[in-house]
Amino acid sequence: MRSRLAGWAFLVPLVAYLAVCYAYPLFTNLDLSVRGYTVRSFVHGGAPLVGFANYLTVFGDPTFRTALLNTVLFTAVSLFFQYAIGLAAALFFARGFRLSATLRALFLVPWLLPLIVSASTWAWLLNSESGLVNAALKVVGLSSVNWLTSPDFSLVSVTIANIWIGIPFNLVVLYSGLQNIPREVYEASALDGASGWQTFWHVTFPLLRPVSAITLLLGLVYTLKVFDVIWIMTKGGPSGSSTTLATWSYELGFGNALPRFGPSAAVGNVLILIAVVAGLLYIRVQRRQELS
């Protein structure tokens, strides 16, 4: 009995914290999304309930379709390349060679850098006039590309930067997954005369499936949230061409002189709905793995 009480006592601070710092902001966000706030009523209160009007405004806005499509493209393409490159690197490092541990640690750097640092570095690499990428294109005789200022390339550019940032995470998790595959499996495969490629497709890849699932789902949850990289590189522009739900929500609430908190919160809540679905999927997969 006493230890049960103590158990609760140790949890109280965290539970109170979750209520104040998670539940309350989330509730505020929900409240914002169903009221017609102006800057005045935001400060002084008394905004009228408008029900789903903000959501209807958002859904009716042509930017919504663009943002949704961009979010899907940005997420899918980022995940695919982060995973593929991360897995290739993990397989490479898994063999173990001189310096492999040090090099693997260095691979982590892009992931640990503040996002504003990575994003501004990429912005300068891709700068139209003075960027290294365009200079390199010129050297090989290609014409330069307006990476960040052309609507055709802005989404590609932010996706490239985001892939670079995400590779280390995939590498580390997949690498530890590879370490957990017993050596005997490979030995058996080699005895059966399987080639390296066959071993990968018929042994390594299937055995890695649980870890891959977790990696991709976590990646999905992280990528949906991405805001900094896009905002710092392109502000979602030009003319919305690289806007995602996350940056649009920020733009509506904070990007203009005239903030529109209601629609901003509405977009945020749509995003959270998608994230929660992804999150529940993640938890289900993890539970199933713990059982098996």
Added chain:
Amino acid sequence: MRTAVGVLLTALMLFPVYWMVNVSLTPMSDMRKPPSLYPVHPTTEGYERVLREQLPYLGTSLLVALGTVVLTLALAAPAAYSLAKLRPAGRQTLGFLLLVAQMIPGIIMALGFYGIYVKLGITNTVWGLVLADSTIAVPFAALILTSFMASVPDEVLQAARIDGAGPWRSFVSIVLPSSRNGLITAALFSFLWAWSDFLFAATLDSGGRMQPLTLGIYRYIGNNNQEWNSIMATAVVASVPATVLIVVAQRYVAAGVTSGAVKD
């Protein structure tokens, strides 16, 4: 042979980081010329400007990051002890909530915090920013500390109980010291996340008297006469904690990343 390929791949991966350092040493007069692969006329003018203009930002970042670490550990460590060793009813629900909490997009938290802070009149305060930044780290810290503390043998705690140690005593003198690695990992990540935070700073502290370094960089980028050597010099300075982390605490970092995703 593999080592050579590995070095090459790592160099390729880290090229943008090298480029950041390269640009930070390039004089403004060379900036609009075709870029050269190394600083031909290296200059420290970017860094001198950082020293002149960014020191207050740097101090704020340090304060915010350290404050976040303290708050995060103070909240997460006792809770983790309870979840791992005292095992009260409802702990599964709480663990589930902590997992879900990590999935909430930052922009939603930022807007919610902004609404609350405006109502209470506490925008643009450092401790307000610390509180918001801690939300990035607390769920992760609680979960990772739970898994570290779960590995403290029950027998040791039982022996302590027989000797008359209460739960608090066991927590302070047995569980905390033996989860040192977990505490280091949680502290490192909270520091890094708070140090790197841009979104909360931009929404909650953009008019404050004390602003973090991420906003300092953002200001530089927003300037019309974009002085990229100063921007990149600030970026280099902002990257120092990450670099130190890699060098000093490599194994903790790897442990942190993996245990976040793959349990045991």
